[in-house]
Amino acid sequence: MRDVAGVDKLRQLVADLLGYLERNEAALVHYAARRRRGEPIATSFVESAVDEIISWRMAKAQQMRWSKPSLQPFLDVRTAVLNDTLEDAFRRHHHGFRPANDDHRLTAAAA
Secondary structure, three states: OOOOOOHHHHHHHHHHHHHHHHHOHHHOOOHHHHHHOOOOOOOHHHHHHHHHHHHHHHOOOOOOOOOHHHHHHHHHHHHHHHOOOHHHHHHHHOOOOOOOOHHHHHHHHHO
16 A cells, blocks of 8 residues: 555645544534534524624725724624623633622522
8 A cells, every 4th residue: 555656645644634633622513412402513604694794894884994903802802792701701801800600699689
């Protein structure tokens, strides 16, 4: 098999791929399990929404327009809001921000 042209290159590429998969195992999505739980397995609906928002905001007819430097921070914040991680990110950067269990105490106090 060694005399087949390109087999060494193919072996190296496969080894690189396997190494990548092993190093990133924790980030890999188990699509069959997600499907069984009824969770989405694609992000096309999110990408479509982002494209629509960006296109609308970048239109020349809009009074306010985004600049390229301001776009990524906006998308980062919007993603954190949608993922429900903004409060934790804010808490990491602003140590005096309310403790994470405030919602639990408010609920208990209201009862």
